Amino acid sequence: MTASPRWKRLWALCCSLKLAIVLASLATLLTMGGSLVIHFLPGVFGALDQHPLGEWFLALGRLHPALSSWLLLLVGLMFLLAVNTLCCLLDWLSRLRSRWRKSGEYLLHLGFVLIVGAYLWGALAGVRQPGLALGEGQTVALAKNPGVYLRLDHFDPVFRDGRPIDMRSTVTVLQGDEPQVSKVIHINHPLLWRDLVILPESFGQRPDGFRFLLAGRGEVDLVAGSRLPLGTGGELQVLDFLPDARVDADGRVVPRGGNLGDPAFRLRLLAAGRPIWQGWYALRQGLPPQLAGAGVLLRPLEPHYRTVSILTVNRDPGAHLALAGAAAMLLGVCLALASFYRKRAHGDRPDIK
Amino acid sequence: MILLTRSLLATAFGSYLLAVILYLLQLRLQRPHLSRSALQLVSCGFLAQSICLSVRWWSAGYLPVTNLFATQFFFSWALAATFLYFELRYRIGATGLFVMFLNLLLLGSALPRNPAIPPLIPSLDTPLFTLHIGFSFFGYAFFAMAFSLGVLYLVQQKRNSPLLPGLRELRRLNEEAVFLGFCLFTLCMLWGSLWAYLAWGFYFSWNVKAVWSFIVWLFYAGMCHAKFVRRWQGTGYAWLSIAGFAVVLFTYLGIGLLLVSNHPLD
Numbered sequence: 001m002t003a004s005p006r007w008k009r010l011w012a013l014c015c016s017l018k019l020a021i022v023l024a025s026l027a028t029l030l031t032m033g034g035s036l037v038i039h040f041l042p043g044v045f046g047a048l049d050q051h052p053l054g055e056w057f058l059a060l061g062r063l064h065p066a067l068s069s070w071l072l073l074l075v076g077l078m079f080l081l082a083v084n085t086l087c088c089l090l091d092w093l094s095r096l097r098s099r100w101r102k103s104g105e106y107l108l109h110l111g112f113v114l115i116v117g118a119y120l121w122g123a124l125a126g127v128r129q130p131g132l133a134l135g136e137g138q139t140v141a142l143a144k145n146p147g148v149y150l151r152l153d154h155f156d157p158v159f160r161d162g163r164p165i166d167m168r169s170t171v172t173v174l175q176g177d178e179p180q181v182s183k184v185i186h187i188n189h190p191l192l193w194r195d196l197v198i199l200p201e202s203f204g205q206r207p208d209g210f211r212f213l214l215a216g217r218g219e220v221d222l223v224a225g226s227r228l229p230l231g232t233g234g235e236l237q238v239l240d241f242l243p244d245a246r247v248d249a250d251g252r253v254v255p256r257g258g259n260l261g262d263p264a265f266r267l268r269l270l271a272a273g274r275p276i277w278q279g280w281y282a283l284r285q286g287l288p289p290q291l292a293g294a295g296v297l298l299r300p301l302e303p304h305y306r307t308v309s310i311l312t313v314n315r316d317p318g319a320h321l322a323l324a325g326a327a328a329m330l331l332g333v334c335l336a337l338a339s340f341y342r343k344r345a346h347g348d349r350p351d352i353k
Numbered sequence: 354m355i356l357l358t359r360s361l362l363a364t365a366f367g368s369y370l371l372a373v374i375l376y377l378l379q380l381r382l383q384r385p386h387l388s389r390s391a392l393q394l395v396s397c398g399f400l401a402q403s404i405c406l407s408v409r410w411w412s413a414g415y416l417p418v419t420n421l422f423a424t425q426f427f428f429s430w431a432l433a434a435t436f437l438y439f440e441l442r443y444r445i446g447a448t449g450l451f452v453m454f455l456n457l458l459l460l461g462s463a464l465p466r467n468p469a470i471p472p473l474i475p476s477l478d479t480p481l482f483t484l485h486i487g488f489s490f491f492g493y494a495f496f497a498m499a500f501s502l503g504v505l506y507l508v509q510q511k512r513n514s515p516l517l518p519g520l521r522e523l524r525r526l527n528e529e530a531v532f533l534g535f536c537l538f539t540l541c542m543l544w545g546s547l548w549a550y551l552a553w554g555f556y557f558s559w560n561v562k563a564v565w566s567f568i569v570w571l572f573y574a575g576m577c578h579a580k581f582v583r584r585w586q587g588t589g590y591a592w593l594s595i596a597g598f599a600v601v602l603f604t605y606l607g608i609g610l611l612l613v614s615n616h617p618l619d
Contacts, residue, residue, distance in 0.1 A: 017578055021585075024575035028568055035564040048559035108539070119557060128554070166475045187475045188551050197554045314554035322556055326543050333536045340532065 014087035023081040027074060034070045041067060050130050052316075053123035075120070082116035085109045104339050107332030114325030118318030127315040133206055133258065133308040139174070142196070142313055149174040150198065153182070155309040157203050167200040169309040185311075195317045202310040207243040207260045209304040210283065215297035221304050222265065233272060236296055240266035243303075245282065253280045260303055269294055354412060358468040361405035362426070366460045368398030369433070369453060376447040380516055388446050395440070395453070399433040406430055409470060416483045417470045418490075421609070425463035427486070428605070431494035432456040435530075439498060443526065448518060451501035452494075481548035488541035495534030496573070496594075496601045502527040503594030510588065524587055527594055528580050535573040542570050565604040572597050 003011070013019060038045040044064050048056055053075070061068035089109045092102065127144045134140060134152035142148045151172045158166040172182040173193050183191040190199035209223030220228060226238040244261030246254045253264055264282040268275050269291065277290040283300050291298065316322075375391035378384075406427070409417045418427045433456055436449045506523045508514070517523070545566070546556040557563065576593050579585040585593070 017581055021575050021578050021582065024571055024578070028571050028575065031564060031568050031571070035561050035568070038559060038564065039561045045559065049553070049555065122555075188479045188481075188548070190551055190554065197550065199552070199554050312554050316555065319550065319556070322546075326547065329539060330543055333539050337533075337536055 011087070011091075014084060015091045016084070017088075020081065020084050020088070023077055023084060027077040027081060030070055030074050030077065034074060037067060037070065044068070051128055052126035055126075055128075075123075078116055079120065082113050086113045089113065101339055104332045104335030104337070107328050107335060109332075111325040111327075111329030111332055114328060115322050118320075118322035118325060121318035121321065122316040125317050127313075129313040130201060132311045132313060133204070134311060135206070135208065135306045135308045142315075145196070145315065147176055148196075150311070150313060152309055152311075155203065155307060157307070158186075164203070167203050167309060169200055169311065171198055171311070173198070195319055196313060196315050197319070198311060198313050200309065201312045204308060204310060205305040206258055206308045207241075207263065207303045208306045209238070209241050210263060210265075211301045211304055212298040213301055215295075215299075219301065222298075223304055223306075230294075230296060232295065234276075234294070235270045236291075237268040237270065238265055239268055239278075242266075245280075247280065247282050247285065251280070253282070263303070267291070269296070354408075354470075355468055357408060358405055359464075361401045361408075362460065362464055362468070365398040365401040365405070365429075365433075366457070366464060368394045368401065369457055369460065372398065373450065373453050373457060376450055376453070380447045383516075391446075392440055395433060395437060399430070399437060402426070402430045402433060413470045413473070415473050415478065416486060418486045419471055419473070419477060422463050422466035422468055423470075424490070424605075424609075425459045425466075426468075428490050428493060429456050429459040429463065431490040432459070432497060435491070435494040435498050439526065439530075443522075445518070445526065447516070448505055448523075448526075449498065449501060451504060452498050455497055476552055479548060479551075481544050481551070484544040485541055485548055488537045488544065492534045492538030492541055493601055493605060495530045495537060496569075496598050499527050499530035499534060499594040500598035502530060503591035503598075506591040507588070510591075520587065524590065527590060531573060531576050531580075531594065531597075535570075535577050538570055538573065542566060562604070562608050565600070565608055569597075569600055569604050572600055 038048065044060065044067055047060060051059060053071070057068065057072070061071065086109075089106055092106050092109075129143045132140055132150070134150070134155075136152055136155055139149050139151040142150055151174060152169055153172055154170040156168040157164055158168060166186050168184055168186045170182065170184050171191055173180045173191070173196070181191065181193045185191050185198060185200055187200060190197050209221060209226070211219055211221050214220045214228075216231065222228065222236075222238050222241075224238055224241045228236040228238075230236060242253065242255045242264045243258055244256040245264040246256055246262070247264065248254065253266075256262075262282060262284050264280050267277075267279065267281055267288075269277040271294075277288075277294070279288055279290065281288050281291065281298075287298060372391040372394035375387045375394065379387035379391065417423050432452050436452045436456070439445045439449055502523055505517055506520060506527060509517045509520055509523060518526070545563075549558060549563075550556040557567075576590070576597060579593060580590060
């Protein structure tokens with residue numbers, strides 16, 4: 001069965017070299033203009049690297065349609081260029097017997113198609129989770145990865161002449177309660193697991209409690225999880241600590257962020273092993289009467305900080321495809337160069353007098 | 354170390370300067386020995402620069418191309434290597450003069466700068482940095498050669514000078530420079546992307562430097578195709594080579610010096 005002339009014409013257009021040049025030229029010009037928009041409008045485009053492109057469009061891009069429409073157009077052009085490149089590759093494959101010497105060039109085509117496809121896949125289905133602050137022993141659920149958790153086992157900042165130069169974090173990925181993989185990550189050495197990449201971003205200190213003066217006892221540090229035995233045989237348990245919280249009129253406590261603002265503790269008071277009170281102690285509002293009544297007289301002195309490792313966790317389902325594309329391109333370049341010099345060695349060279 | 358660097362760079366600069374003068378004289382006087390001496394001088398300068406680079410690399414423990422002085426020095430070395438490649442392969446002689454002029458400009462402006470090697474920051478402590486930088490500047494150097502050949506093509510088209518190679522040869526040399534530059538720049542992009550993935554968790558950044566590097570790659574990818582279109586052969590290709598090098602210069606110097614990017618030069 002032979003294809004109709006109409007299909008042949010369409011196929012010829014899809015494989016067209018001129019179409020590739022037109023698309024590449026349009027993409028080049030569009031990116032040139034767009035790069036300036038990106039540079040001079042950081043308020044709109046500054047967070048482009050913190051999100052996959054699709055998520056960025058939904059979160060920020062659509063709020064500025066006039067400024068971000070060029071990016072959509074660029075994605076469209078790159079998609080068309082990839083389709084054109086793929087058609088050209090398929091056309092070459094159908095005539096492989098007579099054109100095998102161009103293998104290097106067509107491996108480059110294949111690599112380009114794979115990389116564009118991988119990027120679009122990652123842009124639509126990827127996740128970027130920057131700024132995950134974890135203290136030693138803390139575990140956090142990974143966004144859009146149900147049942148997958150990240151635990152920081154150990155953190156060791158590296159200093160030279162008093163300046164931080166590296167961050168070594170021992171991290172473990174868990175699926176449910178089961179550890180899957182563990183590694184010491186540091187700059188340029190991330191943990192790669194399936195389509196996740198976990199890398200160090202920064203480190204710092206986060207308030208995790210407060211130092212108090214307890215009447216009759218002296219100074220005590222209270223952080224989430226602390227248990228403070230009281231002289232009367234009772235115990236004060238710290239259930240939770242919020243560095244910055246808002247207390248509503250109905251007594252509801254709403255967390256506001258990780259920086260120190262209006263700190264609040266959720267406490268439980270036990271007597272003879274039984275809870276006799278549980279509630280919030282917002283430091284700015286003063287000691288709850290139940291605590292004062294029980295003789296637990298706390299006076300806040302200063303915040304208590306813990307060192308945290310700040311990590312980035314990205315998930316890119318297209319990363320492996322992109323790597324395959326890069327390998328194809330690498331091989332393609334090597335073959336194209338070898339083929340070029342082979343041709344030159346066989347006399348196909350400029351005659352310079 | 355600094356004294357040795359300065360001495361070797363001064364030797365290289367002097368050799369290149371004399372070589373350029375001899376090539377210009379050769380264009381006027383047409384004496385073969387002038388051309389031979391100029392080639393020897395370029396080789397001498399290249400050797401001095403290579404020794405300097407090796408000593409700096411050995412003493413630093415990493416490829417020291419991390420600030421403006423070092424990138425100018427390395428780009429200049431790559432330009433000299435590219436000139437020697439074409440000269441030894443095709444005896445282009447004065448045809449590559451622009452590359453040597455650019456080389457002098459880069460080296461001349463690097464000489465007054467402080468050649469001290471800064472301590473390596475951990476993010477650059479990876480072999481991917483060496484591969485990324487090395488292929489990047491060799492790609493740029495071949496694009497500079499393509500620019501030079503493109504300009505000469507246009508000159509030759511107007512003057513039909515016997516001092517220059519013919520249009521057909523210039524066209525094919527230009528295509529070779531663009532092809533080799535594109536291959537090397539592709540390798541630079543691949544290693545850079547792999548490094549970005551390991552360092553930042555994504556292989557393409559929307560930072561202005563990465564975007565313009567992509568523009569350079571896309572532009573020359575288009576050029577590698579344009580040579581098969583009759584309308585773009587010859588004159589069109591020469592103009593594209595000139596425009597392409599303007600894009601390269603903006604990507605290397607314009608962004609590094611004028612804009613804020615993740616590839617600062619100083």
